[in-house]
Amino acid sequence: MQKDIVLGGVGGQGILTIAATIGTAAVNKGLYLKQSEVHGMSQRGGDVMSNLRLSSEEIFSDLIPQGKADIVIGVEPMEALRHVKMLAKDGWLITNSIPFKNIPNYPEIDGVIEELKRFPKHVILNADQIAKDLGSLKAANMVILGAAIPFIGLELSDFEGALKMIFGKKGDDIVNLNINALKAGMKEAEKFL
Amino acid sequence: MQKIVLLGDEAIAQGAVDAGLSAVYAYPGTPSTEITEYILRSKEAKNGGIVASWTTNEKTSMEMAIGTSYAGKRALVTMKHVGLNVAADAFMNAAITGVNGGIVIVSADDPSMHSSQNEQDSRYYGKFAQIPILEPVNQQDAYDMMSYAFEMSERLNVPVLIRITTRLAHSRAGIVLGEKTPQNELKLPKNSRQFVLLPGIARVQYKSLLANQPLFEKESEEKGYNMLLDGKDKSLGVITTGIAYNYLMENFPEGIDFPVLKIAQYPMPLKMLREFYDSVDEILVCEDGYPLVEEQLKGYLDLGKTVHGRLDGALPRDGELNPNIVAKALGHEIVEQYETPGVVTQRPPALCAGCPHTDSYTALNVVMEYYGEGRVFSDIGCYTLAALEPLESINSCVDMGASITMAKGAAEAGLVPSVAVIGDSTFTHSGLTGLLDCVNAKAPVTVLILDNGTTGMTGGQTSQATGKIEDICIGLGVDKDHVRVINPIKKNHEENIKVMQEEMEYNGVSVVIPRRECIITLGARIRASKKK
Numbered sequence: 001m002q003k004d005i006v007l008g009g010v011g012g013q014g015i016l017t018i019a020a021t022i023g024t025a026a027v028n029k030g031l032y033l034k035q036s037e038v039h040g041m042s043q044r045g046g047d048v049m050s051n052l053r054l055s056s057e058e059i060f061s062d063l064i065p066q067g068k069a070d071i072v073i074g075v076e077p078m079e080a081l082r083h084v085k086m087l088a089k090d091g092w093l094i095t096n097s098i099p100f101k102n103i104p105n106y107p108e109i110d111g112v113i114e115e116l117k118r119f120p121k122h123v124i125l126n127a128d129q130i131a132k133d134l135g136s137l138k139a140a141n142m143v144i145l146g147a148a149i150p151f152i153g154l155e156l157s158d159f160e161g162a163l164k165m166i167f168g169k170k171g172d173d174i175v176n177l178n179i180n181a182l183k184a185g186m187k188e189a190e191k192f193l
Numbered sequence: 194m195q196k197i198v199l200l201g202d203e204a205i206a207q208g209a210v211d212a213g214l215s216a217v218y219a220y221p222g223t224p225s226t227e228i229t230e231y232i233l234r235s236k237e238a239k240n241g242g243i244v245a246s247w248t249t250n251e252k253t254s255m256e257m258a259i260g261t262s263y264a265g266k267r268a269l270v271t272m273k274h275v276g277l278n279v280a281a282d283a284f285m286n287a288a289i290t291g292v293n294g295g296i297v298i299v300s301a302d303d304p305s306m307h308s309s310q311n312e313q314d315s316r317y318y319g320k321f322a323q324i325p326i327l328e329p330v331n332q333q334d335a336y337d338m339m340s341y342a343f344e345m346s347e348r349l350n351v352p353v354l355i356r357i358t359t360r361l362a363h364s365r366a367g368i369v370l371g372e373k374t375p376q377n378e379l380k381l382p383k384n385s386r387q388f389v390l391l392p393g394i395a396r397v398q399y400k401s402l403l404a405n406q407p408l409f410e411k412e413s414e415e416k417g418y419n420m421l422l423d424g425k426d427k428s429l430g431v432i433t434t435g436i437a438y439n440y441l442m443e444n445f446p447e448g449i450d451f452p453v454l455k456i457a458q459y460p461m462p463l464k465m466l467r468e469f470y471d472s473v474d475e476i477l478v479c480e481d482g483y484p485l486v487e488e489q490l491k492g493y494l495d496l497g498k499t500v501h502g503r504l505d506g507a508l509p510r511d512g513e514l515n516p517n518i519v520a521k522a523l524g525h526e527i528v529e530q531y532e533t534p535g536v537v538t539q540r541p542p543a544l545c546a547g548c549p550h551t552d553s554y555t556a557l558n559v560v561m562e563y564y565g566e567g568r569v570f571s572d573i574g575c576y577t578l579a580a581l582e583p584l585e586s587i588n589s590c591v592d593m594g595a596s597i598t599m600a601k602g603a604a605e606a607g608l609v610p611s612v613a614v615i616g617d618s619t620f621t622h623s624g625l626t627g628l629l630d631c632v633n634a635k636a637p638v639t640v641l642i643l644d645n646g647t648t649g650m651t652g653g654q655t656s657q658a659t660g661k662i663e664d665i666c667i668g669l670g671v672d673k674d675h676v677r678v679i680n681p682i683k684k685n686h687e688e689n690i691k692v693m694q695e696e697m698e699y700n701g702v703s704v705v706i707p708r709r710e711c712i713i714t715l716g717a718r719i720r721a722s723k724k725k
């Protein structure tokens with residue numbers, strides 16, 4: 001088993017929580033993991049990305065080669081597009097549809113969504129709305145992760161276990177909110193299968 | 194085997210804790226910050242009485258570590274690559290004093306300048322000081338090398354430099370932990386003059402450092418971090434240093450047929466290198482940094498075998514490596530399935546919404562409109578982002594502390610008034626001495642010390658300046674009537690403009706301190722107090 005995942009977002013949007021959840025789930029399964037992150041300057045509202053590599057064999061490079069990513073996950077639609085260079089031909093592009101506009105020249109959103117839809121395998125979802133309906137906008141990242149679960153090759157239960165480890169200290173309500181968010185995202189993704 | 198997932202930086206930190214560390218001193222800097230942060234957070238370190246602290250700058254850190262070593266204990270110093278410039282005086286001389294307790298210096302390089310003003314390669318400093326250098330290939334190496342580094346430091350009486358780059362520092366992997374070494378007992382150096390670098394003593398010690406060079410090389414040859422991996426296709430041999438090995442192997446999922454010389458420890462293992470060199474037709478050198486090994490291998494006249502790498506354009510001359518760049522150098526085809534669509538727009542970093550610096554600069558911009566553009570010398574920190582749109586307030590950012598001294602130089606060249614803008618942490622890092630120069634010369638400069646109560650850019654570490662700035666300035670000789678504190682909020686905009694203007698009109702050294710807490714640390718503080 002080997003899965004290469006690129007995560008794109010904006011500094012401060014919390015892509016590291018998604019990365020940590022996938023990473024924890026993978027390591028609990030006994031897989032090898034490399035998870036490269038962006039710290040420093042770009043975290044001040046610039047574009048940030050994380051490379052996640054899971055494998056049953058030893059992994060060499062911390063960075064995924066171009067055109068080899070099985071999945072590109074965008075917490076934000078333009079940031080998903082920023083990393084399509086990394087995507088393999090039959091890779092999945094999974095993204096939130098709600099833009100994060102902290103620059104004056106953010107492109108017309110319809111055009112961005114149009115571009116996203118050109119990819120043969122895509123899941124585009126309004127994670128913000130789904131999370132709000134579940135009770136907290138903060139769970140949007142877990143909705144997006146949920147939408148990627150069918151393609152990662154790990155079980156929902158693996159991610160539930162990881163969330164318990166990561167959010168356990170914050171109490172059952174938070175853990176359950178996040179688990180529900182995962183499930184809601186998964187359900188949404190099934191519409192695109 | 195139980196594995197814990199750690200960043201490369203954290204693996205170094207845990208490795209040091211497990212290696213009998215007694216003290217870590219550091220000034221924050223990307224991509225090194227998480228090493229000391231980890232030790233500051235570690236319960237194990239706290240329970241073990243390990244001293245962990247942020248200091249005013251890298252030089253003071255380095256000197257404190259020499260003090261720890263003098264007392265017989267193991268010390269770690271961590272910094273970003275340019276920090277080693279600041280620590281260089283102490284660093285170079287520590288090679289001559291040698292150690293009592295082990296000293297390990299970690300310098301984290303940033304090829305491609307993700308968060309830096311240059312991409313200098315710290316290995317040159319190690320070579321310059323003629324001390325052993327370790328360059329971990331992966332996170333496990335980073336962990337394992339710490340106990341070896343401390344042990345070697347004490348055994349060979351020499352500080353050891355560990356050089357990492359951004360990708361290793363900021364990438365996580367599962368680590369298997371090793372055995373724990375207890376801390377050293379307090380003990381004075383056997384030779385009471387070891388740390389007295391008077392010329393007569395230093396000459397003797399320097400000769401002993403030189404005499405030890407073959408021992409350092411023997412370590413490189415025999416320890417096992419450097420490896421000569423044979424291959425049946427001798428048409429090419431590849432030398433990799435540090436993490437470049439991973440980028441090479443990524444391109445050979447079925448295993449590689451070329452011989453590989455994998456370097457992770459210096460000085461270079463010359464016996465291994467000779468054997469490798471003689472066995473192959475041509476050589477490719479892959480280094481995630483400057484072409485240090487490549488240049489040495491070629492020599493000035495390039496009379497030997499063909500050597501490919503950064504110098505002949507096989508690899509780019511600058512920037513970090515990645516699997517694709519190495520693939521290209523190997524002549525492999527790159528699969529690029531999709532192009533980046535044209536709608537994708539740049540998203541540069543920016544000051545946070547509500548950042549106090551924004552209000553300071555909006556006021557300053559109004560004042561500078563009156564005096565004319567091109568007079569604001571700034572420094573390094575979050576506030577440097579004001580060089581970009583929309584603020585476009587500052588005209589320089591060179592090195593920590595340079596705002597004040599550049600403003601002095603420009604003012605004395607006739608650019609009056611000249612303004613310096615410096616952050617609180619940068620001020621205590623390297624601004625004090627320059628301010629004293631200004632006072633002594635009665636230079637017509639106005640210094641804005643942006644006091645947000647923290648070291649913002651690197652994630653909000655404590656600032657050594659907090660609560661002391663006015664006293665420091667007055668103590669250095671700035672007239673107390675010209676040390677003015679303002680509150681950078683929208684409501685005070687007009688008043689703040691007035692204060693800045695008054696101080697710029699003053700024909701001498703004046704200091705204006707806009708003081709308001711960083712929004713991010715403020716938020717974190719409020720959240721933490723709610724929890725309690």
Ligand SMILES: Cc1ncc(C[n+]2csc(CCOP(=O)(O)OP(=O)(O)O)c2C)c(N)n1
Pocket residue numbers: 220221222223273275276277279573574575576593615616617618619620645647648649650651656
């Ligand atoms: C010699 C050196 N050490 C460390 C750094 C990393 N660094 C850049 S800015 C900065 C902190 C600046 O803090 P402060 O001056 O308080 O400004 P703020 O970011 O809070 O606005 C640090 C540690 C550096 N660039 N150079």
Ligand code: SF4
Pocket residue numbers: 044543544545547548549550575645649650711712713714
């Ligand atoms: S981290 Fe603090 S100092 Fe830096 S931009 Fe944000 S609010 Fe301003």
